[in-house]
Amino acid sequence: MAIDFTPDVMVCGAGCAGVVAALAAARRGAKTVLVERAGFAGGIITTVGLPFFDGIARKVDRKIVYRGIGLEFLIKMGVCKPGDDTVYAHNPVIRSIERFKILLDEMVSSEPTLQVLFHSFVAGVTTKGDRIDEVIVANKGGLQRFRPKTVIDCTGDADVAAWAGAPCETSPEYMPLTLHFRIGNVTNTPDLRQKARDVVVAAHKEGKLKNYYGPGMSFMFANDELYFHAIRVKADPLDPADLTRAEMQGRRDAWTMYELWKENVPGFENSYYITSGPYIGIRESRRLQGQYVLTEADIKEEKKFPDAVATGTWYLDLHPNYATTGSANVKPGGLGGLDGYQPDHYDIPYRSLLPKKISNLIVAGRCHSATRLAQSSSRVNATAMAMGEAAGTAAAMAREVKKSAQELDGRKVREALDQIHAGPFNG
Ligand SMILES: Cc1cc2nc3c(=O)[nH]c(=O)nc-3n(C[C@H](O)[C@H](O)[C@H](O)COP(=O)(O)OP(=O)(O)OC[C@H]3O[C@@H](n4cnc5c(N)ncnc54)[C@H](O)[C@@H]3O)c2cc1C
Incomplete structure (x- = not known):
């Protein structure tokens, strides 16, 4: 089967953010390539076996805060029905990981402008000026070179952003890795x-x-x-x-x-x-330090952004690296006992998906631009999906208006998301 090496949009990583980004871009007609190292899509849900959709609904009344493709997944998995305003828990669960893999296969296969490459590892990039010129993928075809108009980094580790020279932050110590x-x-x-x-x-x-x-x-x-x-x-x-x-x-x-x-x-x-597994789960690694860095203060104040494109609602959730039988056992002031603040819901701005240097790159999911503590909330599955939907929509819009992702007005991205009922929650 012929591979499109010059797509409009290339999504790196088919996890929570990536699979949604690719669907969103393709649904707007963009020629999209989705590349994933595993043999299936779904990221943490399928690579680690984690069935929770944290961040889909706020805790206080279980009101759904993100109504886009992530909610479509829950409806198709029978967790809720179209038109529902609430869901049974703020962290609802899908009952079959294997069924979810097949659902994603079906959804990506039904988009005529979307090509998926599994068993394909994004291994490097080349840049020209302020743009990513090539994305290099290692797979059974050897080293394959793609020249997309816009790249969306949904690797969780900001691999593409870091290799392209976009400033990223790491931590002296990471939250523990967990094999399920x-x-x-x-x-x-x-x-x-x-x-x-x-x-x-x-x-x-x-x-x-x-x-x-x-x-x-x-x-x-x-x-x-x-x-x-x-x-x-x-x-x-x-x-x-x-x-x-x-x-x-x-x-x-x-x-x-x-x-x-x-x-x-x-x-x-x-x-x-x-x-x-099949993979051990990674809670954090690199975080983009982009055009806007979402902070814990933004989350606590529930700061409003005109270019809000996604909504978070999970608590500040840092896990410790020492043995604990539960949260009551977490040492106050230590890693994991740092905060635990539970917001009602908060805005995630488009600028926190944009790197500082690279004009044709968008970064979505757990490696978006946030402080460590803010990311401990914004990293969860449904929130990552909401960011992915914003990124895919923006990348397709960039092609339509012949602008770079960076030149796009985030308020326009928000309007486009509102039109498909995938925009930020209004309370
Ligand atoms: C152990 C653990 C427990 C968690 N518990 C919960 C929970 O209960 N509820 C909840 O909502 N969230 C939970 N989280 C957080 C949440 O699951 C993640 O932060 C979320 O998956 C982020 O989505 P993402 O798309 O950024 O990353 P992922 O879903 O991890 O997707 C990244 C994808 O990119 C692929 N990839 C990576 N690098 C490359 C590359 N170079 N080339 C090609 N493909 C690549 C990966 O294979 C993966 O498919 C947990 C996380 C962990 C690790």
């Missing part, structure tokens, strides 16, 4: 959770587990199947060797927990380890 895993054929008992916790706490004291959370377990997908977000690995996700170590450590820790529970906790006797 599932254990089947478990019999629930009244003290299952407590016993599982006791085993993990003891293993930590004995040095068998360096770190853990919770064990963060729930019967999420079936009555006899446990889903865990118990793993915590301190690592630098931008260091390839350390990321490899983190994957191995996460797998080892998950298996250690499983073996200990099977041996020591009634209810786990006949259990079996279903799956992990």
Whole structure:
């Protein structure tokens, strides 16, 4: 099948932000290429196995704050119905990760101007003046060179932005990486959770587990199947060797927990380890330092921006790198106990998706331009999707009006989003 090497829009990373960005751009008629390192779209939801849509609704009354393609996903997954103003929780869950993969396959395949390349890693860029000239992709075709009009970086790690020379920020220490895993054929008992916790706490004291959370377990997908977000690995996700170590450590820790529970906790006797990952989850790495840097003060004051293109509503949610059985156990003032402030809802401006230097680049998702604490809220899934929708819409508009993403007026992007009911929440 012929590949379009000169698309209008190239979206790097088909995660929460990226898949929505590509759909939004293609729906406006832009010739779009979506490139993803995995063999499927969905990012954290499918690469890590995380079914939550945090940020879709505000906490106080579960009123939906983002009504675009992200909500369409929830409707198509049967979580809510068209026209609903509220959803059953502020962090609703889809019940099948595998069904979600297929839904995304169907949605991207039904856009005639959208081409998807899985198993394709964005590996580099070249620049000319203030523009990205080429995006270099490594896949089974070798090193392929694309020359898109506009690039959208939805890699989560701001790979494209950093390689193009756009200023980005990193942190001296990152939130822990987490491998999610599932254990089947478990019999629930009244003290299952407590016993599982006791085993993990003891293993930590004995040095068998360096770190853990919770064990963060729930019967999420079936009555006899446990889903865990118990793993915590301190690592630098931008260091390839350390990321490899983190994957191995996460797998080892998950298996250690499983073996200990099977041996020591009634209810786990006949259990079996279903799956992990397939990737360890990364909460933070690079953040763009763009035209506007969203701050925790903006979130707390719920500052209004004329160029608002997305709405956030999640709390300031920094996770610690030490062992904890739950939030009550987080040390005040320490990483993870830093804040926890719960906003009602707040604006995310178009300028926080724009780099300072590169005129044909938009950055959406967890690596958009924000302070570390602000990003601990704006990084969540549905908010990343809302940013992706804004980025895809803007990239298509840039082509229509023959301007660069940078020259576009963010207020016009907002108007375009409002017209398709995907604009920021008005209260
Ligand atoms: C362990 C963990 C638990 C979390 N819990 C929740 C939760 O309960 N609820 C919630 O809403 N949010 C949660 N979050 C936060 C949230 O999931 C992410 O911040 C969100 O996925 C951000 O979306 P994104 O599109 O920026 O990144 P992602 O969804 O991670 O998408 C990035 C995509 O880019 C691809 N990619 C990366 N680099 C390249 C490259 N160079 N070339 C090609 N493809 C590339 C990746 O494979 C991936 O598909 C959690 C995060 C983690 C790590």
